[in-house]
Amino acid sequence: MSNPPLDAGLVTRLRRMLGEEGLLTGEAALRVYECDGYTLEKARPSLVLLPATTQEMSRSVELLHKAGIAFVPRGAGTGVSGGCLPADIPVMIGTSRMQRIRRVDIDNRRVEVEAGVVNLDVTRLVESDGLHYAPDPSSQAACTIGGNVAENSGGPHTLKYGVTVNHLLGLELVLPDGEVLQLSREAGSGGFDLAGVVTGSEGTLGIITSATLALVKTPQAVATMLAVFPGVLEASRAVSAIIAAGLVPAALEMMDALVIEAVEAAYGFGFPADAGAVLIIELDGLAAALDEQCVQVTEACNEQGASEIRRADDPRERALLWKSRKRAFGAMGRLSPSYCTQDGVVPRSALPQIVERIGEIGRRYKLRIANIMHAGDGNIHPLLLYDENDPEEVARVLDAGRDILLACLELGGSVTGEHGIGIEKTELMPASFGPATLAAMADLREVFNPRALCNPHKILPSDRHCVEVTRPRPRGGG
Amino acid sequence: MQESQSGARGAALAAGTEGVPSRDARPDETLSGLTAPTVLSPRDQQELLSCVNTARSEGLALVVTGGGTAMDAANPPRALDLLLSTRGLGGRVDARPNDMVVTIGAGATLTELNRALAASGQRLPLDPPLAGQATLGGLVAADTTCSSSAGFGCFRDMVLGLNAIDGSGRELTVGGQVVKNVAGYDLVRLLAGSKGSLAIITQLTLRTFPRPVAALTLQYRLADTAAAVAARASLLDSELSPVMMDLLQDGGKDSSGSSPDNDHERPLLLLRIEGGNSELDYQQARLRELLGCAPFARSDNPPDHHDTLHQDWLLRLRAISMPGQALAFADRVATLVKAGGSYQLLTHLCSGETVIGLEPRPPVAAGQAPTSGRSPGEMAALLAELRQAAFDYKARVVVEQAPAELYELVDCWHGRPAGLGLMRQLKKRFDPVGILSPGRLAGGL
Numbered sequence A: 001m002s003n004p005p006l007d008a009g010l011v012t013r014l015r016r017m018l019g020e021e022g023l024l025t026g027e028a029a030l031r032v033y034e035c036d037g038y039t040l041e042k043a044r045p046s047l048v049l050l051p052a053t054t055q056e057m058s059r060s061v062e063l064l065h066k067a068g069i070a071f072v073p074r075g076a077g078t079g080v081s082g083g084c085l086p087a088d089i090p091v092m093i094g095t096s097r098m099q100r101i102r103r104v105d106i107d108n109r110r111v112e113v114e115a116g117v118v119n120l121d122v123t124r125l126v127e128s129d130g131l132h133y134a135p136d137p138s139s140q141a142a143c144t145i146g147g148n149v150a151e152n153s154g155g156p157h158t159l160k161y162g163v164t165v166n167h168l169l170g171l172e173l174v175l176p177d178g179e180v181l182q183l184s185r186e187a188g189s190g191g192f193d194l195a196g197v198v199t200g201s202e203g204t205l206g207i208i209t210s211a212t213l214a215l216v217k218t219p220q221a222v223a224t225m226l227a228v229f230p231g232v233l234e235a236s237r238a239v240s241a242i243i244a245a246g247l248v249p250a251a252l253e254m255m256d257a258l259v260i261e262a263v264e265a266a267y268g269f270g271f272p273a274d275a276g277a278v279l280i281i282e283l284d285g286l287a288a289a290l291d292e293q294c295v296q297v298t299e300a301c302n303e304q305g306a307s308e309i310r311r312a313d314d315p316r317e318r319a320l321l322w323k324s325r326k327r328a329f330g331a332m333g334r335l336s337p338s339y340c341t342q343d344g345v346v347p348r349s350a351l352p353q354i355v356e357r358i359g360e361i362g363r364r365y366k367l368r369i370a371n372i373m374h375a376g377d378g379n380i381h382p383l384l385l386y387d388e389n390d391p392e393e394v395a396r397v398l399d400a401g402r403d404i405l406l407a408c409l410e411l412g413g414s415v416t417g418e419h420g421i422g423i424e425k426t427e428l429m430p431a432s433f434g435p436a437t438l439a440a441m442a443d444l445r446e447v448f449n450p451r452a453l454c455n456p457h458k459i460l461p462s463d464r465h466c467v468e469v470t471r472p473r474p475r476g477g478g
Numbered sequence B: 001m002q003e004s005q006s007g008a009r010g011a012a013l014a015a016g017t018e019g020v021p022s023r024d025a026r027p028d029e030t031l032s033g034l035t036a037p038t039v040l041s042p043r044d045q046q047e048l049l050s051c052v053n054t055a056r057s058e059g060l061a062l063v064v065t066g067g068g069t070a071m072d073a074a075n076p077p078r079a080l081d082l083l084l085s086t087r088g089l090g091g092r093v094d095a096r097p098n099d100m101v102v103t104i105g106a107g108a109t110l111t112e113l114n115r116a117l118a119a120s121g122q123r124l125p126l127d128p129p130l131a132g133q134a135t136l137g138g139l140v141a142a143d144t145t146c147s148s149s150a151g152f153g154c155f156r157d158m159v160l161g162l163n164a165i166d167g168s169g170r171e172l173t174v175g176g177q178v179v180k181n182v183a184g185y186d187l188v189r190l191l192a193g194s195k196g197s198l199a200i201i202t203q204l205t206l207r208t209f210p211r212p213v214a215a216l217t218l219q220y221r222l223a224d225t226a227a228a229v230a231a232r233a234s235l236l237d238s239e240l241s242p243v244m245m246d247l248l249q250d251g252g253k254d255s256s257g258s259s260p261d262n263d264h265e266r267p268l269l270l271l272r273i274e275g276g277n278s279e280l281d282y283q284q285a286r287l288r289e290l291l292g293c294a295p296f297a298r299s300d301n302p303p304d305h306h307d308t309l310h311q312d313w314l315l316r317l318r319a320i321s322m323p324g325q326a327l328a329f330a331d332r333v334a335t336l337v338k339a340g341g342s343y344q345l346l347t348h349l350c351s352g353e354t355v356i357g358l359e360p361r362p363p364v365a366a367g368q369a370p371t372s373g374r375s376p377g378e379m380a381a382l383l384a385e386l387r388q389a390a391f392d393y394k395a396r397v398v399v400e401q402a403p404a405e406l407y408e409l410v411d412c413w414h415g416r417p418a419g420l421g422l423m424r425q426l427k428k429r430f431d432p433v434g435i436l437s438p439g440r441l442a443g444g445l
C-alpha cells in the first residue's frame, strides 16, 4: 500500500528547513520504513522527515498539523506490534538524527538524552561511574530511548528493577500541534503525571524528543546460574518455588527445548542436548548475600527436578549465556523459515497452566511453538513456527496466537507485557477493557491528539481500511 | 441532615444518597482551613456511584477523604458541599504472595494491608507518615513520598491496576493484575498523584515484596551539614543501598520547653538497612568505615521521625530540589527560619525533598495559650522569602499543612506545572461538572 503524494509546496518548505539529510523521498530510501519488527503488514510513507533538533521537530510537526497531514514517529523500528506502521499515514518522522547526550549528572544520578539515543549507549556513558540504566530490552543494542518510553519497554532485569516508567524522571514532548512541553515527574507539582501518561502511549500522544532517566547503582556482585529441567512445566514450577522462597532475582528467564536447540546451534554455549527447558537465574546485590541465595535457588530447582545446576562465574561464560538468551530470536531462523512472536502475561504462579495451554493450542492448530519467557514476571513469548509459503499455515498461526493471548486474559493476565498493542492487537482491546475504560482512554488521546494526526489507528480499535497484508515474515522478541 | 445543608440541595443530596451512612463533620475534620458540612461514607462501589451521580446532577462539590492525613496539602476547594470518606471501602484482602501481588479496597490503611500480608511473608515496603491512619487510596492519590522511597520508589510505582469512579460517573478498571502490562493507555499514571480530582479510587492491585530476614535502623550524629554532604556522597558512591537515607535537623530556640541534649542541633542521619544476617553484618561494618563513626542508636524498629514531624508542627512545608542540592537548600532554609522559633527539617537524601516543620504545636497537656508564633501574615511573608531563595537552587516550596488563615493568603503550589492546558482539558473529560475537589490543584485545576 502507498500513501498519496504530498503537496509540493509543503515538501519544499520542509526540505528548506531540514536540509537534504533531513528529508527522504524516493522508492529506495523509503523502503526500509515500510514496516517495523511486525512485518505482517506493510505500508510505505510518502515522506520521511529526520529533524536534528527539537526546534526542527516542533516546526515540522506544526507545518504538518496546519496542513492536516497525519504523521507517525519512529525510533529504530524494532517495535514488534506495528506501532510505527505508516498505514494511512503519509509522513514518518524519525529520531535518528536526535542523538545528543544533553546532560550527564552523576551527583543527581540522572542523564538527559535525546530520543534517538540507543538504549545500551546510556549505560556505556555511565558505567565507569559504577552506574547503569536498568531497563534492558533484548533489543537494547538497537532500540532507542524514545521508542523505549513510547513502549514502556521492559527486559530481563525488569523483574527486580522495574520497567521504563519506573526509571523516568522527565520528558521533552512535542505535542501533535508542534508545541514543546518540558514534563517533569517531580513531587509537589500540583498537577497530573503527564510524562507518566505519555509513557507506553506508542507514539500517539506526541513525539518525545528527550528523556531524563534515573541511573541505578551497578551491583557489587552478580551470580548467574543455569538450571536444566526435563521440561517447561518443571521449570515453571521452579520459578514459583524461587519466588515463594522470598527471593527476588535480578532476572529469571526461561527457554524451552526448541529454543535451546536453535541457540545452541548458533552460539554453542554448551546447553545439554537433552534439556527440556532451562532457567537463567541471575542474582545480584552485596557479595555477602549471594552465596546463601544461590543455595536457596539450588534447593528450589532441585526440588522441582532440575537435572543440572551450574553457576557461570567466569565473566566470559556469563556473557555467552546472556548472548544466547538476548539473541535467541536471531537464532530461530535455524528452525523454521518464519516465526511469529506473541507477548502475553500471566500471574507468575499460572506459568505451568499457560504452558499447558500453549501446548494444547499448538497441538490443536498443528503448529510447532517454541517458548521463551521473562518467566519471573510471568511474561511469555511463544514463538509460532511456520512456513510463509503455506498460506493455510499462516492463517492457523494468527488464530493460535490470538487463542494464546485470550488464554492469558482468562488466567488473569494481559495481552501484552512489553510489545504494545500497536496495530497488531487493537481487536483485543475490548477483550481487555470494558467500554467505560476504553472511552476514558479515547478521551485521553483526544486531549493530546485532538485531530488524530499523530499516529492514528493504533492502540484503540478503529475503522481503518485494510492495508495490504503482505506475505508474513514476523520476527521480533523480548 | 444538618442546617447548613438546608434547602433544595440538601434535600436532593439526602434523596440521592439514601441509605449511604452520613453524618456531620467533626470540628477536626478540616481541609485547608475549611470544614465540610456532611460526611458520606459509602460502603461499596454502588453506594459510591450513587454519591457521585447525585453530586453530578446537583452540582455539589465533594472532596474525597481517606485517613485524613493529607487533607491540608492542597488549596482549599472552590466549593465544598460534602466530604466523601472511603474508609468504608476496605473490604477483603486478596493476597497472592506467589505472584507478589495483592488486591485490596482503597479504604484500607497501609498498616491493615501489611498486617494481612505478614502471614505470607510479604509486605508493601513503603513507610509514609501515619501509616496506621492513611488509606491506600489516599496514599496513591497523593503519591506520598516516604523515607523508604530511597529503596523502593514511590506509591505510584507500586500500583499495577485500580478501579475508580471518575467525576462523570464512569466505572473504570485500569491497569491489570499482573506485574507487567502495556495494554492500552496507562490510566494508572493519570490517576496516581491526581489527588482525587479526576476520579475516586475504590480498589487497588499493588506489588508486594518479600519481608527481609532482618532489618536495622541506625542513627548517627554528624558534626554539621558539611559532614552530612560528605556522608551522602560516600553512601552514594559505595556499594551499599540503604532503603532509607534521611537527615533530620532541629534548630531555632526551643519553645516546647524540653531541654535538648547537647547534640540537639547537630544533624541526625537515619539509615535503615535490610537483608540476610550476613548482609546486615557486612553493611554495618562498611557503614562504620564510610561514616567514620558508630551509630549512637540502633533498633530493629523503623523510626517514627516522619510521624512526629507530621504531628508536632502547625506549619509544614515541603521543599523539592535536585538531590544534590537538597542539603544546600535546607541550609538556606534553616538560615531563613531560625530567627522565628524552633523548626525541624527532614531531608530525604535520595529524592531531594525536605519536609520543613515550623511553629511547634503546643503540648495539649499544658492547656495554655500557644506561645506567640508567627502571625499568618508573617508566615506568608516567610513563604515568599523561601520561594524567592528557592529560585537559586531550582527548588520549589509547597504548603502541606498550615493554620486556616494562611490558605487565604497563599497558593499552596509553587508555580504552575508544564502542560496545565492539557491538564485542564483532562479535568473536563474526567470531571465535566467539576464536582471533584474543584480548584484544589495548581493553576485552579
Ligand SMILES: Cc1cc2nc3c(=O)[nH]c(=O)nc-3n(C[C@H](O)[C@H](O)[C@H](O)COP(=O)(O)OP(=O)(O)OC[C@H]3O[C@@H](n4cnc5c(N)ncnc54)[C@H](O)[C@@H]3O)c2cc1C
Residues within 6 Å of the ligand: A036, A037, A072, A073, A074, A075, A076, A077, A078, A079, A080, A082, A083, A084, A095, A115, A136, A137, A138, A139, A142, A143, A144, A145, A146, A147, A148, A149, A150, A151, A152, A153, A154, A155, A156, A202, A203, A204, A206, A207, A208, A209, A329, A330, A418, A419, A455, A475, A476, A477, A478
Ligand atoms: C529482537 C528483539 C528483541 C526485543 N526485546 C524486547 C524486550 O526484551 N523488551 C521489550 O520491552 N521490547 C523488546 N522488543 C521490542 C522493541 O525493541 C521495543 O519496543 C523498543 O522499545 C522499540 O524501540 P524503537 O526505537 O525500535 O521504537 P520503534 O519500533 O521505532 O517505535 C515503537 C513505537 O514507539 C513510537 N515511537 C518511537 N520513537 C518515538 C518518539 N521519539 N516519540 C514518540 N513515539 C515514538 C513509534 O511510533 C512506535 O509506535 C524487542 C524487539 C526485537 C526485534
